Amino acid sequence: MRALLLVLALVLMASPVQAERVVSSVSNTTVLISSSFDGETLTMFGNIEPELGTGQPAKGPYHVVIVVEGPLSDRVTRLKTNNFGIWMNTVQVQFNAMPTYFHVLSDAKLKEITTPVVIAEEKLRPEYQAQAAIETGWWDSVVFANQTVRLLTEKGAFAVREDGVQFLSNTFYSAQLTLPANVPNGAFVARTYVFKDGQIIARKSDGFSVRKSGFERFVGQSANQYPLLYGLVCVALALFTGWLGGVVFKR
């Protein structure tokens, strides 16, 4: 009962400020990976509406930033240095629970949409995600976080696309995102932020998952859950293939 009152109080407190809300969706709630999977394009769309009961029509101009974040994973970034003529990894910095996939889509330049403080607070750039996942000192976090973001951007796992969101009317927007063939498997979240005059006036999260289907799912699960049996099946397959090759070609 008390919790309900608290929620009610919060809603009442919040309602005068947040006069708008965003209704959003993702075209696929699950991206299934089958044997011929070669990436998939998702569409994220939504409409900015006045909060129920306020009655006034939604007025722009609005800006929309969509952050698509993949499953979290621990990561390590290493630096090679030359020691006595041999290049080897000498420094390594660990990142804990960092997104494996992080794309930022917006309809205008982030710095035009809002202030650097808000960008940093909401971690709207990959660099802030990387810095937050790091444990070691300030210098490492700046150098290694930036380098990690650069490497992941080159791989296509991280990106900032400041023309990724299109407004079809004053309030209706859509955005397209192409997941690459090597997209990490797991739970994804698309967070939509609506900005007006540099402030976040509405936000919403939509989840979708990327997972293997059919045979690929079966193989992935077998490898994780029955590793011994899986290994034995691999060996049996190899022995059979080798034997068959010998029989077919009669050496």
Added chain:
Amino acid sequence: MQIYLPIAELSMNVFFLVGIGGAVGFLSGLFGVGGGFLLTPLLIFTGVPSPVAVASVTGQVVAASTSGALSYYRRGGIDLHLAMYLILASTLGAIAGVFSFSLLRSLGQLDLFISVSYLVLLGSMGTIMLIEAVRAIMKTRSGVVVRERMPHQHTWMHGLPMRVRFKKSRLYISVLPVLAIGVCIGFIGSLLGIGGGFILVPALVYLLRVPGSVVIGTSLLQVVAMMAVTTVLHAVQSQSVDILLAFCLMVGGTVGAQFGASAGQYLRGEQLRALLALLVLAVAIRFGLSLILPPSDIFSTALLGPGGAL
């Protein structure tokens, strides 16, 4: 045609995979080696995460060596007694190798270790093989008859205890060097994703004086058994064996090996050995350069945990 590899979590062209499997299989049939030392680096270059490449190639080596081992077995070209000792020892070596693999990976030194090992191993083996082959070619040119069987020289190895009689190889030697060779091959093979046939054959010939009639067959059987154990160990320890990747490579490899074997009949033994030596040296030089030349990017990043990229 793209095929999605469920463990590597990326999609690759199936014809490309069967193609490189076939090309390497051709070479392995031609030279009588497993071909892992070519296939693993090739896969790593094309973007397969190294743990997946190493683990899946072990499966392909099993397939590539099976047909060869079977045909030698039918012809009676295998010393089962000697092979049993080697297999036992190399299984122990493989267990140590798979655990070192995980350890080196977490330390971030796996790629350095792989490069240095390839450089040292392939470099020294390639050089020795090349010198030996060139000498043999020179001798045949000048008309000297090359003796097939090594004379019964007694080395320090014959003074070791625990001697065992290997009937088929006509040897009465201590098991200690046999076991030592087995452990080394198992350790190196599981770490580097290679069968180690190109190290084992010379070791058996020059160190143990195993006769030529049984050396290849025995080595092939030992490679099949050891790589089978290593595949299971990798599957259990790092869950990085990609059965689809391995299967594509196997299909190409088995077919390619047959053509390689028939092509090999048109070349003389020492010419084959010289070519193999050059190939081995080329791979060694490639790894050497990667150590000395400045890398294109001094930073690298990788996921941690099972199946993570190097």
